[in-house]
Amino acid sequence: MAKPTQPRFVSQLKRYYALYTGGFIGFVVLLSILEQMGVPNKILGYIFLGMTVLLYAGIGILSRTSDVSEYYVAGRRVPAFFNGMAVGADWMSAASFIGLAGTLYLSGYDGLAFVLGWTGGFVLVALLLAPYLRKFGQYTIPDFLGARYGGSLPRSIGVFAAILCSFTYVIAQIYGVGLITSRFTGLDFGTGVFVGLGSILVCSFLGGMRAVTWTQVAQYVILVIAYIIPVIWLSVKHTGNPIPQVAYGYVLEKVTAREQVLNDPTTPEGAREAEVRAIFKQRQSAEEARLKALESGGKTYLAQEKNKLVKADEELKAGRDADPKAIKAADNAVKNFPADVASARNAWRTMAEADRVKAGPIAAHAEPFAGPDEATRDKKRKNFLALVMCLMVGTAALPHILMRFYTTPTVREARHSVFWSLFFISLLYLTAPALAVLAKYDVYTLLVGSSFSELPSWVSAWASVDSSLMSVTDINHDGIVQLSEITIGGDLIVLATPEIAGLPYVITALVAAGGLAAALSTADGLMLTISNSLSHDVYYKMIDPKAPTRRRLFIAKALLLGVAVFAAYITSLKPGDILFLVGSAFSLAASAFFPALALGVFWKRANKTGAILGMVGGLLTCMVYMYITYPFFGVNASLWWDINPISAGIFGIPVGFAGVVLGSLATDAPDKATQVLVDHVRYPNLERDIKTKVA
Amino acid sequence: MQLTEKHRQYWRRNLRLTGFLLVVWFVVTFVVGWFARDLQSLTFLGFPFSFYMAAQGAQLIFLILVGYYAYCMDKLDREYGVHEDDQ
Numbered sequence: 139m140a141k142p143t144q145p146r147f148v149s150q151l152k153r154y155y156a157l158y159t160g161g162f163i164g165f166v167v168l169l170s171i172l173e174q175m176g177v178p179n180k181i182l183g184y185i186f187l188g189m190t191v192l193l194y195a196g197i198g199i200l201s202r203t204s205d206v207s208e209y210y211v212a213g214r215r216v217p218a219f220f221n222g223m224a225v226g227a228d229w230m231s232a233a234s235f236i237g238l239a240g241t242l243y244l245s246g247y248d249g250l251a252f253v254l255g256w257t258g259g260f261v262l263v264a265l266l267l268a269p270y271l272r273k274f275g276q277y278t279i280p281d282f283l284g285a286r287y288g289g290s291l292p293r294s295i296g297v298f299a300a301i302l303c304s305f306t307y308v309i310a311q312i313y314g315v316g317l318i319t320s321r322f323t324g325l326d327f328g329t330g331v332f333v334g335l336g337s338i339l340v341c342s343f344l345g346g347m348r349a350v351t352w353t354q355v356a357q358y359v360i361l362v363i364a365y366i367i368p369v370i371w372l373s374v375k376h377t378g379n380p381i382p383q384v385a386y387g388y389v390l391e392k393v394t395a396r397e398q399v400l401n402d403p404t405t406p407e408g409a410r411e412a413e414v415r416a417i418f419k420q421r422q423s424a425e426e427a428r429l430k431a432l433e434s435g436g437k438t439y440l441a442q443e444k445n446k447l448v449k450a451d452e453e454l455k456a457g458r459d460a461d462p463k464a465i466k467a468a469d470n471a472v473k474n475f476p477a478d479v480a481s482a483r484n485a486w487r488t489m490a491e492a493d494r495v496k497a498g499p500i501a502a503h504a505e506p507f508a509g510p511d512e513a514t515r516d517k518k519r520k521n522f523l524a525l526v527m528c529l530m531v532g533t534a535a536l537p538h539i540l541m542r543f544y545t546t547p548t549v550r551e552a553r554h555s556v557f558w559s560l561f562f563i564s565l566l567y568l569t570a571p572a573l574a575v576l577a578k579y580d581v582y583t584l585l586v587g588s589s590f591s592e593l594p595s596w597v598s599a600w601a602s603v604d605s606s607l608m609s610v611t612d613i614n615h616d617g618i619v620q621l622s623e624i625t626i627g628g629d630l631i632v633l634a635t636p637e638i639a640g641l642p643y644v645i646t647a648l649v650a651a652g653g654l655a656a657a658l659s660t661a662d663g664l665m666l667t668i669s670n671s672l673s674h675d676v677y678y679k680m681i682d683p684k685a686p687t688r689r690r691l692f693i694a695k696a697l698l699l700g701v702a703v704f705a706a707y708i709t710s711l712k713p714g715d716i717l718f719l720v721g722s723a724f725s726l727a728a729s730a731f732f733p734a735l736a737l738g739v740f741w742k743r744a745n746k747t748g749a750i751l752g753m754v755g756g757l758l759t760c761m762v763y764m765y766i767t768y769p770f771f772g773v774n775a776s777l778w779w780d781i782n783p784i785s786a787g788i789f790g791i792p793v794g795f796a797g798v799v800l801g802s803l804a805t806d807a808p809d810k811a812t813q814v815l816v817d818h819v820r821y822p823n824l825e826r827d828i829k830t831k832v833a
Numbered sequence: 834m835q836l837t838e839k840h841r842q843y844w845r846r847n848l849r850l851t852g853f854l855l856v857v858w859f860v861v862t863f864v865v866g867w868f869a870r871d872l873q874s875l876t877f878l879g880f881p882f883s884f885y886m887a888a889q890g891a892q893l894i895f896l897i898l899v900g901y902y903a904y905c906m907d908k909l910d911r912e913y914g915v916h917e918d919d920q
Contacts, residue, residue: 247869250887254862257892261858264899265851269906383889387879504884506869515870523866530862548917550910553903560899564892571888740848817836820844821915 144547148217155220159359165189170644179643183322186647187654190360191333194658195340197353202344206687209346209694210277210670211544218551220355222558225542227354227361227659229256229563231307232314233720235361235656238567240628241717242574246503248518249574251525253567255724257560258526259533264556267534268543270739270819272552275544278667279537279731280675285815286738287749288808290680295753297671299730300537302757304671305705307536307723308664312709314657321603322650328710334654335706338661343695350662351545357655362565364652365632369569371639372576382572389579393503396582400621401499407587407620411500414613414622418497425490432482440482447472496622503578517780525721528787532724535731538660538667549822577631580638585610586621593619596637600630608634665705669698721784722764729756729790733798741802742816748802756794760786843913850905854898861886861894 169182207213216224234256242249274282279300284293312331315338319330369382379385399405403412431439451468476482501508507518533539546552585594590612600608607627610619632653636645673694678685685693733752737744763786766775781788818824865872865886875882877890910916 247884247887250884254866254887254891257895258858258862261854261895261898264902265854387885390880390884504873504881506873506883506887519867519869523863526862526866550903550907550917553906557896557899557903560892560896564896568889568892817840820847821840822910823915823917824840 144215144217147215151217151220155355155359158356162360162363166644166648169647170642173642173644179647182643183647183650186644186651187319187322190651190655191337193356194353195337197356198340198344198349201349201352203346203348204688204691206690208348209691210674211541212346212348212351214275214545215547216351216545216555218546218555219558221351221542221546221551221555222560222562223358224351224354225539225555225559226562226566227358227655228542228663229539229559229660230361230566230656231311231660231720232318232653232657233310233717234566234570235365235653236314236318236629236632237717239570239573239577240631242571243578243626243631244628246501246508247506248508248522250571251522252529253571255526255529256533257564257567259530260556260560260563262530262534263539263543264553264560266736266739267540268552268556269549269822271540272543272546273549273819273822277544277674278670279540279735280671281679282738283734283749283753284675284679286812287734287744287746288812289746292734292746292749292753293675293679295750295757296731297675299726299753299757300671301668303536303723303727303730304538304664304667306719306726307538308661308668308705309709310719310723311657311661311664312705315654315661316709318650318654318657322647331706331709334658334661335702338658338665339699339702343698346691346694347541347545347666350666351542353662354659357659358562361652361655361659362562364648364655365566366569368635368639368641368645368649369573369576371641372580372635373572375639376576376579382576383568386572386575390504390575393575393579393582396579397500397502400582400586410614410616410618411620411622413616414620415497415499417613418493418622422490422493422497425486425493429483429486429490432479432486436479440476440479444472444475447475500621503575520780521782521785524781524785524788527791528721528725528728528785531728531732531791532726532787535727535735536724537671537727537731538663540735541667541670542663573635574631577635577638581624581626582621585624586619588619590617590619594638596634599637600634665698665701668701669694672697672701718768718784722786725760725764725785725787725790726757728787729760729794732791733794737795737798739816739819741798742813743802743807744798745802745805745808745812747805748798748800751801752794752797752799755797756790759793760790763789839913840915843909843915846909847906850902850909854902857898858895861891865891 169186173179173182203209205213238249238252241252271279271282274285276282276285280293280296283296284290286292312335315334316327316331319325319334320327325333370380373382373385374380376389377385400408400411402408428443435442447468451465451472454465454468476485507515507522509515509518543552543555546555585597588594590610593610597608597610601610604627607630609625610623612619613623614620632649633646636642636649673690677693678690730753733756734744734749737752738749763778764783767777767786768783777783778789865883869883869887872883872886873881877885880888907916
């Protein structure tokens with residue numbers, strides 16, 4: 139295929155994507171007409187998800203390539219604007235799309251750590267890395283480490299760290315893909331994972347970075363339309379203003395006023411809330427008493443308790459006119475009774491904790507670091523800032539993002555494309571806090587105080603689908619919904635917004651397609667990073683530097699397939715908590731890469747020993763802290779300065795910097811060639827007056 | 834090879850700009866974040882000030898920082914003759 143000149147290429151791209159966006163909107167309109175004609179929801183969901191997945195696969199097939207530069211860096215001719223969209227899709231994962239607004243709903247100001255961290259990191263990318271990596275102009279991040287510090291050890295550590303953090307991250311994405319496909323099509327989770335994976339593979343398998351880039355641009359368009367339309371609608375419904383980011387200040391004020399009413403027991407509504415909270419308080423004390431008895435009585439106590447339940451169940455069944463529902467509940471209570479002391483302790487502790495939260499007053503949405511005393515508030519503030527720092531530095535160190543800046547035509551375009559990236563990401567991240575407040579307003583005013591016999595239709599619909607997402611129980615039997623009687627799972631906010639806003643089912647399907655686009659695009663970028671690290675850095679650079687192009691690409695594609703199947707297998711085991719997986723990927727990347735990358739550009743004296751020491755030290759510190767403090771691993775050591783395991787990078791980053799500095803100063807300065815390389819990356823064009831040659 | 838004095842000056846100006854923008858970045862994120870509780874009684878565009886900064890203000894400032902850097906560096910590249918050939 140002949141390559142057109144860059145300006146022609148750009149205008150072609152603009153035309154294609156304008157047509158595509160128009161076509162997509164037309165497609166949504168067509169489906170909503172079908173919905174009006176009475177096509178059932180399930181079919182609409184299938185058509186929607188099926189068409190978008192086919193579209194991604196189609197772009198993948200059209201962009202197939204067997205050219206090394208096209209496969210690894212999309213031919214280095216992605217214009218700044220389009221690279222910005224691709225970074226946006228690469229960046230915004232299932233966690234951003236589905237989870238973020240929910241986190242903000244549940245934790246108010248404190249959840250904004252994610253918004254701050256995931257946008258502020260791009261300032262670091264722009265100022266410290268993107269232009270210099272583009273000037274360096276190779277294929278992967280370990281490439282830079284290998285060339286800057288020399289020898290294969292820095293490169294190998296880079297490969298190991300790149301795979302470790304990308305793999306942790308990709309598992310969270312595939313999990314999201316499985317969740318969405320299974321929820322909206324009725325396939326089971328495992329099948330959902332493999333269907334989603336198939337479409338990821340068609341895309342990156344045939345065309346590498348080139349196919350992934352153009353698919354990500356298409357996915358960005360879908361995900362941003364899907365995210366913003368329902369929020370605009372909700373904003374019009376509550377404020378009459380179609381720009382939610384501007385309108386929600388006024389809504390936030392009303393939410394704050396509502397919080398005060400509901401927290402004040404002298405008002406009628408506040409009194410009813412207090413009544414429900416008192417019931418939760420009792421439950422909490424009962425749970426704690428049971429836990430105490432378990433600690434002293436151990437196995438015998440557990441057996442006694444179980445006997446009581448069995449006896450109650452039998453008595454109920456012996457009775458003449460027992461309610462079948464009550465019998466079922468009693469049966470379940472016996473069946474679900476914890477089998478041993480350890481599991482009983484865990485289950486009861488969780489229950490007591492849930493009741494304790496419900497028994498407390500409503501936390502104010504806009505109040506930073508809310509807490510009953512100075513110590514709690516201080517602890518929250520420390521963790522908030524530490525998390526922001528880890529997310530920011532991690533953003534500037536995740537290989538799948540940095541790699542995208544290799545694909546622009548020039549250094550100048552690399553700088554501009556960071557601007558566009560942040561612009562396209564902000565469209566969503568400025569909307570999420572608005573969505574959280576608008577949804578909260580809806581729940582606080584329309585749901586609270588409504589009667590149990592006539593709940594809004596979205597509440598009953600979601601409560602029947604999944605009780606962990608939405609459940610309302612009449613705790614004090616007054617027939618009216620109190621806030622403390624509602625349990626909402628974070629993911630509900632985005633998924634149910636179209637219904638809360640009263641939009642047709644097509645929009646719900648659109649949101650599902652948007653979530654799928656977010657998860658797939660990120661997974662695409664991550665899998666490509668992993669397989670490129672293996673094929674380019676390990677196979678080509680270390681094992682067989684003379685390998686012909688065809689074999690290199692063959693190896694790359696085979697590895698991609700292997701990585702994908704392995705990742706899907708790990709995901710099907712359903713490990714850990716998604717938010718922790720994502721957060722730890724940031725901490726790991728921040729500790730391993732950032733010091734060596736940034737000092738590699740800004741400090742000529744940094745050398746191989748320093749880089750090795752810094753990367754290994756940072757990574758180990760971070761991993762060890764996670765291992766000893768995250769409950770999943772079972773060590774449960776005490777926290778250092780109360781910092782949660784998700785922010786382990788706050789210890790890893792300084793150790794990494796100290797390692798690079800001390801290691802470098804203790805050994806000789808790097809050789810002349812390295813110094814020349816550093817000058818080469820610092821100036822966009824040095825050839826004008828000086829000739830430099832870089833391998 | 835030898836860099837000219839002009840090249841060194843370009844790099845120093847780049848460092849100054851980078852340093853200045855990083856200070857703004859740090860203040861907007863961490864200094865405002867540290868004093869969030871003390872600033873919440875202020876109101877800005879109808880929002881409590883600390884909430885507005887974390888939810889919107891900081892992102893807008895980040896966007897300006899990145900855009901301003903790209904703009905200044907384009908100018909600096911041309912001024913010092915280290916810009917890339919137009920394609």
